[in-house]
Amino acid sequence: MSTNKRLRIAMQKKGRLSDESQELLKQCGVKINLQGQKLIAYAENLPIDILRVRDDDIPGLVFDGVVDLGIIGENVLEEEELTRTAAGDKVEYKMLRRLEFGGCRLSLAVDSDVEFDGPESLRDCRIATSYPQLLKRYMVEQGVPFKSILLNGSVEVAPRAGLADAICDLVSSGATLEANGLKEVEVIYRSKACLIQRKEPLSEEKQALVDKILTRIQGVQQADESKYIMLHAPKDKLEEITALLPGVENPTILPLAHDDTKVAVHVVSQENLFWETMEQLKEKGASSVLVLPIEKMLA
Ligand SMILES: Nc1ncnc2c1ncn2[C@@H]1O[C@H](COP(=O)(O)OP(=O)(O)OP(=O)(O)O)[C@@H](O)[C@H]1O
Numbered sequence: 001m002s003t004n005k006r007l008r009i010a011m012q013k014k015g016r017l018s019d020e021s022q023e024l025l026k027q028c029g030v031k032i033n034l035q036g037q038k039l040i041a042y043a044e045n046l047p048i049d050i051l052r053v054r055d056d057d058i059p060g061l062v063f064d065g066v067v068d069l070g071i072i073g074e075n076v077l078e079e080e081e082l083t084r085t086a087a088g089d090k091v092e093y094k095m096l097r098r099l100e101f102g103g104c105r106l107s108l109a110v111d112s113d114v115e116f117d118g119p120e121s122l123r124d125c126r127i128a129t130s131y132p133q134l135l136k137r138y139m140v141e142q143g144v145p146f147k148s149i150l151l152n153g154s155v156e157v158a159p160r161a162g163l164a165d166a167i168c169d170l171v172s173s174g175a176t177l178e179a180n181g182l183k184e185v186e187v188i189y190r191s192k193a194c195l196i197q198r199k200e201p202l203s204e205e206k207q208a209l210v211d212k213i214l215t216r217i218q219g220v221q222q223a224d225e226s227k228y229i230m231l232h233a234p235k236d237k238l239e240e241i242t243a244l245l246p247g248v249e250n251p252t253i254l255p256l257a258h259d260d261t262k263v264a265v266h267v268v269s270q271e272n273l274f275w276e277t278m279e280q281l282k283e284k285g286a287s288s289v290l291v292l293p294i295e296k297m298l299a
Pocket residue numbers: 012013014015016017053054055056072073074075076102103104170171172173191192193
């Protein structure tokens with residue numbers, strides 16, 4: 001159990017989640033010096049230590065209270081939860097927030113030339129996976145018996161290597177499946193990265209720091225989804241033009257130097273502005289349309 005005064009956060013050392021986990025903390029104002037191979041890094045400006053580990057170990061570290069927070073894929077979290085529950089071990093954690101990265105799906109895939117007619121087609125088949133619990137839960141729900149082949153990596157080679165008839169693995173773009181002559185036939189789980197906290201209460205100071213980080217994450221994520229839009233609009237078309245801007249209630253209207261016929265319109269929009277809308281704005285007489293990213297927001 002953590003008695004440390006500094007908040008301990010576990011994140012993936014190297015892999016699909018590591019860059020964005022680091023970036024998220026950086027955007028939240030946590031300054032960490034992550035020199036190369038260091039397994040523990042210390043924040044320079046806040047009482048936070050970062051443990052850099054294999055992603056598979058993160059849920060357990062949080063469940064056991066070894067770290068206070070963890071950034072982990074929901075797929076790995078849920079697999080570990082099912083594994084521990086099946087073994088009769090206690091699973092305790094708090095889900096703080098779903099994050100905007102690490103999006104992927106756990107899918108069943110078969111050789112591209114094999115006919116697939118629903119999960120029933122996999123009756124008594126060998127299915128290779130790194131996620132035996134999530135796969136088992138799905139197949140039990142479908143009422144289809146199968147044989148699980150556990151592989152910790154390179155699952156996609158299993159059918160060609162004659163190890164399995166199908167696979168159940170993570171897919172994002174689908175490029176890995178295609179490169180291995182496989183086709184995705186059923187999505188069994190959709191995942192994103194998430195932030196979890198150990199169940200046992202933290203000290204008041206640590207909890208206050210967690211709350212601060214959470215508010216900052218919200219500010220970062222809200223900003224990611226929002227845009228700052230600036231344009232010039234003819235005064236007589238102002239209403240029509242602002243009506244085209246997505247999710248805008250109170251635009252800022254400013255006069256333009258040396259031009260009485262137009263005004264500058266500045267708005268924060270909760271959505272991106274698509275090319276189609278920009279073209280419509282132009283048709284209505286808008287000019288100098290700028291769409292800028294927002295770094296942080298605090299309501
Ligand atoms: N193609 C992908 N696109 C987006 N996110 C992905 C993708 N593949 C995996 N992920 C997410 O990132 C997590 C980590 O994936 P990664 O491939 O780096 O894991 P790993 O090889 O098990 O790493 P480790 O060495 O830490 O055990 C996955 O559990 C999943 O949540």
